[in-house]
Amino acid sequence: MMRRLLYSLRFRLVAATVLVELVIVGLLLANGARLLEDSLTAQARAHNQELQLLLRAALVAPLAQRDYATLREILSELQSREGLVYLVLYDNLGQIAASVGWDRTTPLPPPDQDSALGRTEVFHAHLPIAAAGSVRGELRYGLSTRFLKDTQQKLLREGLTIAIAVLLLSLLLLTLLGYWLTRRLARLTRASQDVAAGHFDIRLPVRGSDEVATLTRSFNQMSAAVQNRIQALREAQQRFHAIADYTYDWESWLAPDGKLVWVNPSVRRITGYTPEEVIAMPDYPLPLLAPEDSEAVYAHFKRAIAGTSGDNYELRIRRKDGQSVWCSAAWQPIYGAQGEYLGIRMSIRDISELKQSQLVLQEAIEELKQSEDIQRRLLEQAHQEQARLASLLSAMNIGILFESAENRVIYVNAAFRRIWLIRDGVELTGRLTTDVLTYSANVLARPDHFSRHVLEVTSTHEVSDTFEITMADGRVVTQVSYPVRDAEGRFIGRLWIYEDVTRERQTAEQLIYLAERDSLTGLYNRHRFQEELTRMVADADRRQSHGALLFFDLDEFKYVNDTFGHRAGDAMLIRVAGEVSSLIRRNEIFSRLGGDEFAVLMPDASEKEASMLGERIVRAISQIPFRFEGQNIRLTTSLGIALYPDHADNAEELIAHADTAMYQAKEAGKNAWRVYRADLDASRQMLSRLTWNERIVNALEKGLLRLHFQGIYGAHDQRLSHLEVLVRMVDEADPDRLIMPGHFIPVAEANGKILDIDRWVITESVKLLAQAPERPSLAVNISGRSFDDPLLPQFIGETLAQHGVEPHRLMVELTETAAVSDLHDAQRFIEALHVTGCRICLDDFGSGFSSFAYLKHLKADILKIDGLFIRNLPNDYDNQVFVKAIVDVARGMRKTVIAEYVEDEDTLAMLRRFGVDLVQGYHLDMPRADHPALAGGAA
CATH class of the missing domain: 1.20.5 (Single alpha-helices involved in coiled-coils or other helix-helix interfaces)
Structure with a gap:
C-alpha cells in the first residue's frame, strides 16, 4: 500500500511542489544570511573607525608628555567601555608605554587586514599615534567581534522558524488540492484494472467537459470496442481450430525468434508427443531431429525463421519411442494485416513409406x-x-623399343629414331625386330660383333648385360634388354633400351684431363705429379730399379712478372713448357708444380741420362728467343737432379733433395744444373732444410702444432673485429720451446707438407668456432701451394657444414705474392671459396709492383696492407702516400682495409686519418694461445 502511495500521481504532485518551495526558501535564507553578514560587517568597520578616532584623540597628549600613569588609566577605561580585549601602547622608540589585557612577555599577533573583520572572534588592529605631522607612537589592540556572531545566529533562527511554518501550511494545502484534482483519475485507474482482468462491460459516468471528462468518455468507447473485438476473435478461433486441429499434416506456427507459438494435434500421430509437450520443449526443434540430420536441418530452420519460403525439404524426425521417421517439410512466412512479419507456418508430412520405396x-x-x-x-x-x-x-633421351613374343615391334619412341637415324616417315610397328636396323642411317664399326650379341640375347628370356655399340662416326651407344612378363609371369615380349653416351664419355675424358692438367701450360699438374712420383718409387722398389727427379725454376721470374706484367710471365711459362716438352720422352713425366716451378720424372734413368736431359733443358731454355713489347728478355733456369734410391729412400725425401740440388745450382751462378751432393749440403742452413721435413711430419703425426691468436680491431673504436689464427710448432727436443712459423713454413711449402698444415689449421679453427657460436670470427692463412689443391675449398665447406658453423665466421687469408704469381689458379681458388660462403682477405697487399693491376682480377673481400709500409709510417712520406693510395682504391672497390704491424699510437692515429678500417699489431694485442676473446666469447 505504501509503495502504491509513493508512486501515485497525487504524491508526486505534492512532493514536486514541496521540493520547489524548499529550494526557494533555501535560496531566500542563504541570501538573507549573506546580506545580514555584510550589514553587520559594515557596522563593525564603522565602529572600528570611530574607535580609532577616539583612541588617537585620547592618547596623543599623554603620550607626548610621557605621562604613563594617565595612559594606563585611559587604556583601562577604554577596555571596559568599548569592549576591547587588550591594548598595548608603544612610544616612538618602540618601547611599551602602557598596556592592559596582555602579557608583556608574550609577542603580539600580526595585525589583521580590514577584510578579516567579522571572520574571527578577535580582530587584531594597529593605530599610529601622530600629532603635528610627527608619529608619537603606535597602539596595538584587539577588538572582540562576538556580538556580530550572536546577532547573526539570532536572526537566522527566526528566519528558519518562519520558513518551516510556511512549508507545513503549504504541504497541507497542496495535499488537499492534489486529492481534489486526482479523485476522478483514481476511478479511471480502477476501471482500467477491471478491463485488464476481463470485465469489458464497465462504463464510467461522464461529468463536466474538462480533460478528465474527455478521457473518461474515450475509456468507455475503448471498452466497448475491445468487448466487440474479443467476441469476434473467439468466433475466429473456433473456426481455426475446427480446420487446423483435424488437418492430416503436422501444422505449427513459429514466432520470428524461433519460439513455437502453436501446433496442431497431428503432431502426436507423427512424433508421439502431445502439443503441450512439444510447446514446452527447450531449443525447439532440436529435440525432434534425428542426430545425423540435426546440423543441416537446424541450418534450414534458421534460414526459414529469417522469412524465406521452402517446399518438400526431407528430414528425419526422432519419435518419442526413439524411432526415426522420414518426413517432408514445407514452410512459408506469415504476415499481419499491416504487413508486419509474424513468423512462419510449417507443414510436416510423414513420408516414411514413400521414402522406403x-x-x-x-x-x-x-x-x-x-x-x-x-x-x-x-x-x-x-x-x-x-x-x-x-x-x-x-x-626421354633414351631410345625405347618394345617387341612382342613373336619378335615384332610394338612401339618405338622418338629417341630411338634419333639414335639410329631412322626417318619419322618409316613405320616400324609390326615389323620384325631384326629388320628395323635396315632402315637406320648408322654404320656400325663392328657389325658382326653386334649381331652375335643380339642373337645371344634373343635366345634367352633373361636380362642382358650392358653392351656398347661403336658407330663408324665415333659415337658410342649402350644397349640393354629386359624381358616383359604378364601378371602370371608368362613371357610376352622384350624391352630394348639404347642410350647415346658419346657426350658423357667425352665429358668424363675432359674432366679427367682438367683434373690432372695445368690450365695454363697443359702440362701435368702437381696432383698428377705426386701420383706419378709415388708410382715411380713403388715400381722402382718392386723391380729393384732406379729413377731420377729433375726440379727446375726460371731465374728472376718474379722480376720479369713484376716488371712486364702477368701476361708476359704467362707467355714465358707457355714458351718454356713447349720447348722443354720437345725434349721429354714418352715414358717421362713433365709437370708444372705451380708458379715457375717444373719437374721431370725419369723412370729407369741413370745419373748420366738424367744429367744429359738436365743439360739439354738448361741449354734449351737459355736459347729461347723471347721478345715482349719490343724488349728482348733472356731466360735462364737452375735445375736440380736427385736419383732414386741413391739420394733418397722415399718420395718426400727425393723431392727435398731435388729441391736442394736446384738451390745448389743457383748458388753456382744460376743457368746451370747440379746433381744432388750431400757434401755441398753440409752447412747448418742446408742441413736444417733436409731435417725439417721429418720434424714437420712428426709434428703433424704427434700433435705438436699449436694455434695462437692475435686480435684485429676497429681503427676508430678499437672494438675487436676478429682473430687471426697463427700456427706454432712445439720443439720435440725441448717441449717448453715454441718454434716460430718462419722456420718451418718455407720448408713445408717446398716439400708439399704445407697442404696438410693448412688443413689441420682449418679443422682446428672450425672446431673452436663450433664450440661457442658467440665467439668472434677467425682468419686462417692459406699457402700459395694450396692453389694447386682443387679439393681444398670443398674440404673447407664440408668441415664447416659438419660442425654446423656459419661460413661467414671463417675468413681465409691469401698472400698477394702467391696469388699474383699463379693468377689463374688463384682466381679459380677464390671463386671456389666464395661458393662456400667464406670471406677472402688478400694478405701482404702492396708487396708486388703490380698490386693495383691485379686487384680487379682477384675478387677478395678484404685487403691487408703489407707491414713493410706500416713500420715507421709517421716518418716515411713515401709509405704514407702509398698507404693512402691503397685505402682510396680499396674504398672505391668497396673492400675492407686492414693494416698490420701497428706498433705505436702515432701510427694508429695516422691510419685513422687515412680511413683504414681495421688494425693489427703489438700496440693493440700480442699473439697468444689463451686469447681472452675465445674464453669470453664476445667480440
Missing part, C-alpha cells in the same frame, strides 16, 4: 551407376596411363 529404387540405381563409374574410371585410367607412358617415353 525410393531408397530401394535408389540403391538399385546407385549400384548400376557405381558399376558404370568403375568401368569408365578404369577405361579413363588406362587411357591416361597410356598417354602418360607415351609422353614419358617420347620425352
Whole structure:
C-alpha cells in the first residue's frame, strides 16, 4: 500500500511542489544570511573607525608628555567601555608605554587586514599615534567581534522558524488540492484494472467537459470496442481450430525468434508427443531431429525463421519411442494485416513409406551407376596411363623399343629414331625386330660383333648385360634388354633400351684431363705429379730399379712478372713448357708444380741420362728467343737432379733433395744444373732444410702444432673485429720451446707438407668456432701451394657444414705474392671459396709492383696492407702516400682495409686519418694461445 502511495500521481504532485518551495526558501535564507553578514560587517568597520578616532584623540597628549600613569588609566577605561580585549601602547622608540589585557612577555599577533573583520572572534588592529605631522607612537589592540556572531545566529533562527511554518501550511494545502484534482483519475485507474482482468462491460459516468471528462468518455468507447473485438476473435478461433486441429499434416506456427507459438494435434500421430509437450520443449526443434540430420536441418530452420519460403525439404524426425521417421517439410512466412512479419507456418508430412520405396529404387540405381563409374574410371585410367607412358617415353633421351613374343615391334619412341637415324616417315610397328636396323642411317664399326650379341640375347628370356655399340662416326651407344612378363609371369615380349653416351664419355675424358692438367701450360699438374712420383718409387722398389727427379725454376721470374706484367710471365711459362716438352720422352713425366716451378720424372734413368736431359733443358731454355713489347728478355733456369734410391729412400725425401740440388745450382751462378751432393749440403742452413721435413711430419703425426691468436680491431673504436689464427710448432727436443712459423713454413711449402698444415689449421679453427657460436670470427692463412689443391675449398665447406658453423665466421687469408704469381689458379681458388660462403682477405697487399693491376682480377673481400709500409709510417712520406693510395682504391672497390704491424699510437692515429678500417699489431694485442676473446666469447 505504501509503495502504491509513493508512486501515485497525487504524491508526486505534492512532493514536486514541496521540493520547489524548499529550494526557494533555501535560496531566500542563504541570501538573507549573506546580506545580514555584510550589514553587520559594515557596522563593525564603522565602529572600528570611530574607535580609532577616539583612541588617537585620547592618547596623543599623554603620550607626548610621557605621562604613563594617565595612559594606563585611559587604556583601562577604554577596555571596559568599548569592549576591547587588550591594548598595548608603544612610544616612538618602540618601547611599551602602557598596556592592559596582555602579557608583556608574550609577542603580539600580526595585525589583521580590514577584510578579516567579522571572520574571527578577535580582530587584531594597529593605530599610529601622530600629532603635528610627527608619529608619537603606535597602539596595538584587539577588538572582540562576538556580538556580530550572536546577532547573526539570532536572526537566522527566526528566519528558519518562519520558513518551516510556511512549508507545513503549504504541504497541507497542496495535499488537499492534489486529492481534489486526482479523485476522478483514481476511478479511471480502477476501471482500467477491471478491463485488464476481463470485465469489458464497465462504463464510467461522464461529468463536466474538462480533460478528465474527455478521457473518461474515450475509456468507455475503448471498452466497448475491445468487448466487440474479443467476441469476434473467439468466433475466429473456433473456426481455426475446427480446420487446423483435424488437418492430416503436422501444422505449427513459429514466432520470428524461433519460439513455437502453436501446433496442431497431428503432431502426436507423427512424433508421439502431445502439443503441450512439444510447446514446452527447450531449443525447439532440436529435440525432434534425428542426430545425423540435426546440423543441416537446424541450418534450414534458421534460414526459414529469417522469412524465406521452402517446399518438400526431407528430414528425419526422432519419435518419442526413439524411432526415426522420414518426413517432408514445407514452410512459408506469415504476415499481419499491416504487413508486419509474424513468423512462419510449417507443414510436416510423414513420408516414411514413400521414402522406403525410393531408397530401394535408389540403391538399385546407385549400384548400376557405381558399376558404370568403375568401368569408365578404369577405361579413363588406362587411357591416361597410356598417354602418360607415351609422353614419358617420347620425352626421354633414351631410345625405347618394345617387341612382342613373336619378335615384332610394338612401339618405338622418338629417341630411338634419333639414335639410329631412322626417318619419322618409316613405320616400324609390326615389323620384325631384326629388320628395323635396315632402315637406320648408322654404320656400325663392328657389325658382326653386334649381331652375335643380339642373337645371344634373343635366345634367352633373361636380362642382358650392358653392351656398347661403336658407330663408324665415333659415337658410342649402350644397349640393354629386359624381358616383359604378364601378371602370371608368362613371357610376352622384350624391352630394348639404347642410350647415346658419346657426350658423357667425352665429358668424363675432359674432366679427367682438367683434373690432372695445368690450365695454363697443359702440362701435368702437381696432383698428377705426386701420383706419378709415388708410382715411380713403388715400381722402382718392386723391380729393384732406379729413377731420377729433375726440379727446375726460371731465374728472376718474379722480376720479369713484376716488371712486364702477368701476361708476359704467362707467355714465358707457355714458351718454356713447349720447348722443354720437345725434349721429354714418352715414358717421362713433365709437370708444372705451380708458379715457375717444373719437374721431370725419369723412370729407369741413370745419373748420366738424367744429367744429359738436365743439360739439354738448361741449354734449351737459355736459347729461347723471347721478345715482349719490343724488349728482348733472356731466360735462364737452375735445375736440380736427385736419383732414386741413391739420394733418397722415399718420395718426400727425393723431392727435398731435388729441391736442394736446384738451390745448389743457383748458388753456382744460376743457368746451370747440379746433381744432388750431400757434401755441398753440409752447412747448418742446408742441413736444417733436409731435417725439417721429418720434424714437420712428426709434428703433424704427434700433435705438436699449436694455434695462437692475435686480435684485429676497429681503427676508430678499437672494438675487436676478429682473430687471426697463427700456427706454432712445439720443439720435440725441448717441449717448453715454441718454434716460430718462419722456420718451418718455407720448408713445408717446398716439400708439399704445407697442404696438410693448412688443413689441420682449418679443422682446428672450425672446431673452436663450433664450440661457442658467440665467439668472434677467425682468419686462417692459406699457402700459395694450396692453389694447386682443387679439393681444398670443398674440404673447407664440408668441415664447416659438419660442425654446423656459419661460413661467414671463417675468413681465409691469401698472400698477394702467391696469388699474383699463379693468377689463374688463384682466381679459380677464390671463386671456389666464395661458393662456400667464406670471406677472402688478400694478405701482404702492396708487396708486388703490380698490386693495383691485379686487384680487379682477384675478387677478395678484404685487403691487408703489407707491414713493410706500416713500420715507421709517421716518418716515411713515401709509405704514407702509398698507404693512402691503397685505402682510396680499396674504398672505391668497396673492400675492407686492414693494416698490420701497428706498433705505436702515432701510427694508429695516422691510419685513422687515412680511413683504414681495421688494425693489427703489438700496440693493440700480442699473439697468444689463451686469447681472452675465445674464453669470453664476445667480440
